[in-house]
Amino acid sequence: xxxxxEKQLPFLTGTLPQILTAQAARFGTNGAAIREKAYGIxxxxxxxxxxxxxxxxxxxxxxxxxxxxxxxxxxxDNHPEWLFSELGVQAxxxxxxxxxxxxxxxxxxxxxxxxxxxxxxVQDQEQVDKMIAARGKLSHVRNVIxxxxxxxxxxxxxPWLVSFRDLLSGGERLDCDRPELFPxxxxxxxxxxxxxxxxxxxxxxMPKLAMLSHRNLTAMGESWIRAVSIQAGENWISISPPAWxxxxxxxxxxxxxxxxxxxxxxxxxxxxxxxxxxxxxRIITSSRFWEELASRIRVRMGDAxxxxxxxxxxxxxxxxxxxxxxxxxxxxxxxxxxxxHLAAMIIYRPLLDRIGCxxxxxxxxxxxxxxxxxxxxxRAIGLNLKQCYGLTEGGGIFQIQPDEEVKPETVGxxxxxxxxxxxxxxxxxxxxxAVFQGYYQDYQATEAAFTQGWLRTGDAGYLDRDGHxxxxxxxxxxxxxxxxxxxxxxxxxxxxxxxxxxxxAVIFGEGRSFLTAMINIDFGNTGSWAExxxxxxxxxxxxxxxTAVEELILKEVRKxxxxxxxxxxxxxxxxxxxxxxxxxxxxxxxxxxxxRFVYGLYLKLIEAMYTAEKEVRVKGxxxxxxxxxxxxxxxxxxxxxx
Numbered sequence: 001x002x003x004x005x006e007k008q009l010p011f012l013t014g015t016l017p018q019i020l021t022a023q024a025a026r027f028g029t030n031g032a033a034i035r036e037k038a039y040g041i042x043x044x045x046x047x048x049x050x051x052x053x054x055x056x057x058x059x060x061x062x063x064x065x066x067x068x069x070x071x072x073x074x075x076x077d078n079h080p081e082w083l084f085s086e087l088g089v090q091a092x093x094x095x096x097x098x099x100x101x102x103x104x105x106x107x108x109x110x111x112x113x114x115x116x117x118x119x120x121x122v123q124d125q126e127q128v129d130k131m132i133a134a135r136g137k138l139s140h141v142r143n144v145i146x147x148x149x150x151x152x153x154x155x156x157x158x159p160w161l162v163s164f165r166d167l168l169s170g171g172e173r174l175d176c177d178r179p180e181l182f183p184x185x186x187x188x189x190x191x192x193x194x195x196x197x198x199x200x201x202x203x204x205x206m207p208k209l210a211m212l213s214h215r216n217l218t219a220m221g222e223s224w225i226r227a228v229s230i231q232a233g234e235n236w237i238s239i240s241p242p243a244w245x246x247x248x249x250x251x252x253x254x255x256x257x258x259x260x261x262x263x264x265x266x267x268x269x270x271x272x273x274x275x276x277x278x279x280x281x282r283i284i285t286s287s288r289f290w291e292e293l294a295s296r297i298r299v300r301m302g303d304a305x306x307x308x309x310x311x312x313x314x315x316x317x318x319x320x321x322x323x324x325x326x327x328x329x330x331x332x333x334x335x336x337x338x339x340x341h342l343a344a345m346i347i348y349r350p351l352l353d354r355i356g357c358x359x360x361x362x363x364x365x366x367x368x369x370x371x372x373x374x375x376x377x378x379r380a381i382g383l384n385l386k387q388c389y390g391l392t393e394g395g396g397i398f399q400i401q402p403d404e405e406v407k408p409e410t411v412g413x414x415x416x417x418x419x420x421x422x423x424x425x426x427x428x429x430x431x432x433x434a435v436f437q438g439y440y441q442d443y444q445a446t447e448a449a450f451t452q453g454w455l456r457t458g459d460a461g462y463l464d465r466d467g468h469x470x471x472x473x474x475x476x477x478x479x480x481x482x483x484x485x486x487x488x489x490x491x492x493x494x495x496x497x498x499x500x501x502x503x504x505a506v507i508f509g510e511g512r513s514f515l516t517a518m519i520n521i522d523f524g525n526t527g528s529w530a531e532x533x534x535x536x537x538x539x540x541x542x543x544x545x546x547t548a549v550e551e552l553i554l555k556e557v558r559k560x561x562x563x564x565x566x567x568x569x570x571x572x573x574x575x576x577x578x579x580x581x582x583x584x585x586x587x588x589x590x591x592x593x594x595x596r597f598v599y600g601l602y603l604k605l606i607e608a609m610y611t612a613e614k615e616v617r618v619k620g621x622x623x624x625x626x627x628x629x630x631x632x633x634x635x636x637x638x639x640x641x642x
Contacts, residue, residue, distance in 0.1 A: 015189035015250050016215040017054060017091035023259055024051040028048045031233050034080045037266040037274055045080060053080070053168065055182050057088025060171030061119060062181070064143055064162065068188075071115040071197075073141075075099045075108065075122045075130075078238045078264045081147045081164060083251060085121045086242075088171075090195050090214070092185045097197045097209065098587040099245040101127060102582060109134035114209065115197065115440065116140045121164070124148040128161065135160070146309035191215040195252075197440055198245050199589075207588075210392045212248075219433035220249055220395045221257030223415035227400065228362065232259030235280040235469055239271055239289070244590055245364060246284055249396030275356020283363045284397070287370035287494075288591055289365075290385065293355070294374050295500035298379075299525050302500075303532075315343035326531030327407055348382035357383055364388045366397050368592055369471065371494035372408035380408065389471060391457055393449060395434025410468035420469060421454070427475055428461045429454035460488075477595055482513045485567050489595075492517075492560070492568055499556040500525045504580050506593055507570070508606050516609040517573040518602060519553060521581055525579030526552070538572050541622070541634060544575040550639055557641050571642045572609040576602070577634055578622050609638050 014022070027033070034045040061072070072089045074096055076082040088097050097115050099108055101123060108130055111516050112120060119143055122128055131144045144154070147164040175182060191214040199207040224230065236255050240247045255262050260282070265274040301312045318339045325332050332340075352358040363378075363385045370387055378385040389411035390397035399420065402411030409536040414420045418432040435455045438446035449456055460472040472478065473488030480486045489507035490520070496505040496517070504520035523540050526549060530537055537543040553575060561569045580586040599606065608616045615637045622632045 013191065013218070015090065015186075015191055015193070016217060016256065017058075017087050017186055018189060018197060019218065019256060020047075020051055020087055021186065023256065024048050027232075027259065032261045034083065034262050034264070035278065036080050036264040037277070038147060038269070040266070042277065042305060043511065050083070053084040054087040054091060055175065056168040056171035057084045058092040058171065058185070059088075059174045059182055060167035060169075061089065061094070061509065062092055062185075063170040063174045064119065064167070066092065066094065066119060068185070068453050069095075070118045071095045071097060073097050073108075073112045073115070073117040073120040073244065074098060075101055075103075075127045076147065076242055077101055077119065077123050078240075078242065078247070079123070079147065080264060081121075083243045083262070085164075086196070086252070087583040091182070091189070093188060093193075095194050095196060097199075098241075098248070099199070099242055100243045102589060102616040104583060105130045105133045109137045111199070111207075111209075112141065118142050119145060121145045122147070167527060189214070191218065194437060196248065198248060199243065200392055208442060208445055211402075211440055212395060213437055216395045216434045216436060217249065217253040218257060219417065220398070220415075221253035223398070223417050223432070223434065224254045225258050226416040230254070230258045230260065230282065234258075234260050234282060234361075235263055236260050236282045237263040237271075237275065237278065237280040239268070240285050240488060241589075243369070243389075244286075245396050246286075247490040249390075250284055253396065272356045276353070277356075279359035281355075281359060281361045283360060284366065284388075285364075286367040286591065287365045287374070288368070288375055290365050290370060290378065291497050294377050294498070295522060295525055297355070298352070298377075299500045299528065300598045303528075311347060316377070316380050318343050319348070319375060319382070323376055323379045323408075343455070344382055352382055360384060362386060362403070364397070364400065366390060367590055369473070369494050371498040373495065373498040375406075375408035377406070377498075389469065391459075393436045393455055394430050394457070395432070395436060398430060398432060398434060401468075405466065405468070407464075407466075407468055410464065410470050412469065413467055414469075420463075423456075424463055425450070425475075426460040426462060426472070428458065428459045428469065428471070429456065432459060463487040479507070479509050479515075480511070481509055481515075481567065482511055487568055492564065492570070495560045495563060496557065499553075499559075501529065501552060501556055504593070506580075506595065506598055508599070508609075512610060514571040515568065516606065517557070517570050518576050518598075518605065519557075519573055520576055521549060521553065523579070541577045541632070544577055545634065545637075550575060550637065553640055554641065561641060569642060572640050573639055574605055574609065574616075574636050574638055576605075577632065577636060581623065584623060604616040605636060614638055 024047040029046045029048050032044045033047040033050040036043050072094050074085055089096050099111055118140055128146050143160060143162045145162045145164055145167050149163055158287045194211045195214045197209040197211050200210055238247050238251060263278050265271045301309060321336055321338050322332055322538055366388045375385055375387055386401040386406055388397045389399040398415050398418045399411050421429050423429055431454050460475045462470050464470060473490040477485050479489055492507050493505045496502050501520040501522050503521055506518045507515055509515035521544050527543060535546055536550050557570055557573060582589050587593060605616055618636055619633050622630050
C-alpha cells in the first residue's frame with residue numbers, strides 16, 4: 001500500500017454514517033458517490049448529496065415517531081434509496097434488517113415481527129400489497145414507507161402508508177426547525193453498536209438473524225482496501241440483493257470506506273448493457289451469475305459459424321494453456337505467449353467488450369461453490385475472475401485469491417487481519433474483527449457458533465502447501481457411501497452446472513452403493529437448442545420430458561463422469577418436471593439448495609433410482625411461473641448413465 005493511502009485509513013473510524021460524513025467532507029461535490037440508471041439516463045449523486053439524503057431519511061423517521069434503538073425493515077431493490085434508508089436509520093440509532101423482495105407475505109411478516117419492526121421501507125406496489133395483506137399481523141409497524149409510487153392502487157388517505165418523498169420532506173422540515181438534532185444523534189453513535197441484522201441462508205432450518213456492528217463492517221472494508229489496490233472513485237456495480245451479505249459488505253463496507261462510486265443498473269435484464277455504459281472496475285456477485293454468463297457465451301459461440309467457432313475454440317485452448325502454466329508457476333513459452341496476445345486482440349477483447357466486462361480489474365464470485373471450469377473459462381478469455389469465500393457470520397467475504405496466485409479449485413488466502421485455521425474434524429475456523437456479534441435473541445445458537453473464541457463456519461476444508469484454502473463442502477452435507485467413503489456433493493454439482501443446459505443439480509448417495517442426481521435443465525438454453533432442431537414443446541415440464549433433451553443431458557453427465565474418480569461417478573439421474581424454487585422452500589432466497597427438504601419432498605423419485613424402475617408416475621400440484629397452482633400427472637423417466 002502506498003503512503004498516501006496509508007494516511008487515509010486512520011481517520012476512517014466510527015459508525016458507518018460517521019464515515020459517510022467524513023467522506024462527504026473529504027470529497028464534497030467532486031466526483032460521483034452513487035449513480036443510478038433510470039429511463040436510459042444515468043443520474044449522479046455526489047458525496048454531499050449522499051449525506052443530505054441520509055440526513056433527511058433519518059430525520060424523517062424521527063418526525064414520524066422513530067425512537068433510538070428501534071428496528072426498521074427494508075424490502076428494497078438495488079437503488080440509492082436502499083443506502084439512504086439504511087444509513088439514515090443507523091444515523092439516528094436504529095438497527096436495520098434487509099429482506100428479500102422475492103419473499104412471500106408469511107416470510108416477511110414473521111421476520112418483521114421477530115425484530116418488532118416499527119417502520120418498514122419497501123420498494124414498490126408489489127411490496128406494499130404484501131404489507132397490506134399482512135397488516136393485521138404487524139402490530140408493531142407504525143408506518144410503511146414506499147419508494148416507487150408507480151401503479152399504486154390504494155387510497156391516498158391511508159395514514160399507515162407514507163411515500164419516501166414525504167419522508168424526505170418531513171426530515172428536511174425537521175432539520176430546518178432543529179438543525180442540531182442530526183449532528184447530535186450522529187455523535188451518539190458507537191461503532192460497537194449493532195448496525196444491521198442479516199438473515200442466514202437457512203439451508204437446514206429457519207433462518208437465524210446475524211447481528212453485525214458498525215465495527216464489523218468497517219473492519220471488513222479496511223481489510224479489503226489493504227488487500228486489493230482499490231482507488232477512490234473506482235466503479236463498483238451493485239447487482240446482488242441488498243438482503244445478501246455480499247452487497248451489504250461492499251456497499252456499506254468496502255465502497256463507503258474506500259470512496260468508490262456505487263452504480264445501480266436500470267433493471268436486472270439490462271445489467272450487461274449497463275456494464276458497457278460505465279465500465280465498472282470491480283464486481284462481486286453470486287456464482288450463478290457467472291455460471292449463467294458462461295453458458296450464454298458458450299451457447300452463442302456454439303450457434304456461430306464454423307470459422308468463428310473454430311477461432312474461439314483455439315483461442316480458449318491457448319488461454320487455458322496460459323492459465324494452467326500460471327497456476328503451476330511455470331514459464332510460458334514464447335509461442336504460446338504470442339498466440340495468447342493475438343487471441344486477446346482479435347477474440348477476447350471484442351468478446352469482453354460486447355458483454356461489458358472489458359474494464360474489470362478484478363471480478364469475484366462467492367455465496368456458493370463454483371466449478372473450477374467456470375473460473376478457468378473466464379480467466380482463459382481474459383477476465384480476472386477469482387473465487388472467494390466467506391459467510392454472513394464472518395462479516396462477509398474474508399478469503400480471496402491473490403492476483404498472482406489464482407488457483408481455480410481454491411478460495412485463496414485470508415484478508416489482512418483475518419486468521420483461518422482447520423480444526424481436527426476439518427471444520428474451517430475463522431477469527432477477525434469482522435466476526436459477528438451473535439444471533440438475535442438466540443444465545444444457545446450464538447454459543448454453539450464459537451469454539452475457544454474462533455467462529456465455526458460449518459464448512460469442511462483444508463489448506464494446501466501454499467496456504468490456500470480448499471473448501472470440501474458443508475460438514476453436515478458431506479456424503480458417505482455404503483463403503484464409508486466421504487466426498488462433497490458440491491464438488492460434483494458445480495461441474496454439472498458448467499454445462500449450458502443444466503441449471504441446477506442435486507446429488508444423492510448417502511449410505512448407498514452408488515450416486516444419483518436430480519437435474520433441472522436450463523429452460524432458456526435448452527429451449528433454444530430444441531427450437532433449432534424443430535423439437536416442439538410448450539412448458540418446462542414438456543421440454544424436460546423430451547427424449548432428445550434426455551439424450552442431450554445424458555451426454556453432458558457423461559462428460560462430467562469422465563472427469564470424476566470412480567466413486568464419484570453418477571450412475572443414474574432424473575430430469576425434474578419443475579424448477580426448484582425458493583417459494584416452494586426448495587431453495588434459500590440466495591439460491592442454495594435446502595437438501596434435507598428436497599430429499600424428503602422427492603423421496604419417491606430418489607428411491608426409484610435405486611431400484612430397477614425405468615419410470616415413475618408423479619401426481620400432485622405444481623406452481624407455475626405466474627404463481628398459479630396446477631395439477632400434474634406425468635411420468636418421470638430414470639436415465640442410466642453407466
